[in-house]
Amino acid sequence: MVGVSDERAIWLGRQVLPHEPALRSWLKRRNLGGLEIDDVIQETYTRLFQAESVAHIHDAKNYTFQVAGSVVIDHLRRMKVVPIASVPSMDYLEVRSDEPSPERQVIDRDELTRLAEVIARLPGKIRDVFLLRRVHGFSQREVAAKLSLAESTVEKHMARGFLIMSEYYGHGGNVPSHPSNSRAGKAGPSDQTKMER
Amino acid sequence: MAVPTSYSNKTARQIDAEAAQWAARMDRGPLEPDQEKQFLAWLGEDVRCMGAYGRMRAIALSSERARALGPDFDPAAFESQTGLGARFGAALPRRRMLQLGGAIAATALIGVAGSWEVLRIAAALPPARARPRWSR
Numbered sequence: 235m236v237g238v239s240d241e242r243a244i245w246l247g248r249q250v251l252p253h254e255p256a257l258r259s260w261l262k263r264r265n266l267g268g269l270e271i272d273d274v275i276q277e278t279y280t281r282l283f284q285a286e287s288v289a290h291i292h293d294a295k296n297y298t299f300q301v302a303g304s305v306v307i308d309h310l311r312r313m314k315v316v317p318i319a320s321v322p323s324m325d326y327l328e329v330r331s332d333e334p335s336p337e338r339q340v341i342d343r344d345e346l347t348r349l350a351e352v353i354a355r356l357p358g359k360i361r362d363v364f365l366l367r368r369v370h371g372f373s374q375r376e377v378a379a380k381l382s383l384a385e386s387t388v389e390k391h392m393a394r395g396f397l398i399m400s401e402y403y404g405h406g407g408n409v410p411s412h413p414s415n416s417r418a419g420k421a422g423p424s425d426q427t428k429m430e431r
Numbered sequence: 432m433a434v435p436t437s438y439s440n441k442t443a444r445q446i447d448a449e450a451a452q453w454a455a456r457m458d459r460g461p462l463e464p465d466q467e468k469q470f471l472a473w474l475g476e477d478v479r480c481m482g483a484y485g486r487m488r489a490i491a492l493s494s495e496r497a498r499a500l501g502p503d504f505d506p507a508a509f510e511s512q513t514g515l516g517a518r519f520g521a522a523l524p525r526r527r528m529l530q531l532g533g534a535i536a537a538t539a540l541i542g543v544a545g546s547w548e549v550l551r552i553a554a555a556l557p558p559a560r561a562r563p564r565w566s567r
Contacts, residue, residue, distance in 0.1 A: 238474075238485050240492060247489035259498075272443030280434065349497050354509035355437030361506065368497040369504050384460070386567040393455035396487050396494075397448060403490060 242283055247296035250282065255406030257302055267310045278302040352402045363391040381418055438479040450483035454491045
């Protein structure tokens, strides 16, 4: 939709998202020139969305690591935070993902289990909304009617659910059981400044 | 579409939260023309926005697979389990497991990921053994 194709999103969900925990721990060991890991992740996905085609990519994991590496290098160059000669570009660009990618079949089978787990860990109302919307397949409007909530509230709960799921997937399933309880309940932009790390 | 090359003053966390809101909005249905304008303006604010949104959209779309858990899915059965080691068999009754193949196929066919996924999942699930004829 508008420049961000669902088809590409589905590809990323299958080919890139499962490698995000590995990518994060790889980035953790590197000089990011003041960027946060999340900055690099987001810009990496932007580049993956902008890529003309992904049909030629056979090893999505290596490719993603390389894109992330070039995000960091471009940043270091722009910021001139370090003399460019000292940037160990090989360190970023010649990526060998040493650990073999898990068997695709195993990912597929575990995927539904992981989904079941993360839904189970969603806090109260968010979980109710999510179950009706995703497991039972009701529309947001129908969910709102069933739970006597405003449609905008249902949408907020969905947003909150996606955010929690993104933390869960980004960190390989290691997320405190009810992460939203420890933070501001609303996900509105105005609240976000309080949520900075 | 013009995507900037620079960062705004927003934190990545802030952008993730906004991206999740847009993903939830898309989940509700197509955007009105004025919302589409807002969305494009938001994407134009920061090079990280498109990636953050796309990532949330990827998560939103992949969670549609939850339909395969079936209407009698009981989240409580999964609540106490930790880590990724939990297997289907541990929490889902066997009958449910056998139904999963068909349910997954139905769900997967809706998505673009399509038939390959069905084949892979079908290959990953244990074979549904035929019920002995004399049992009914």
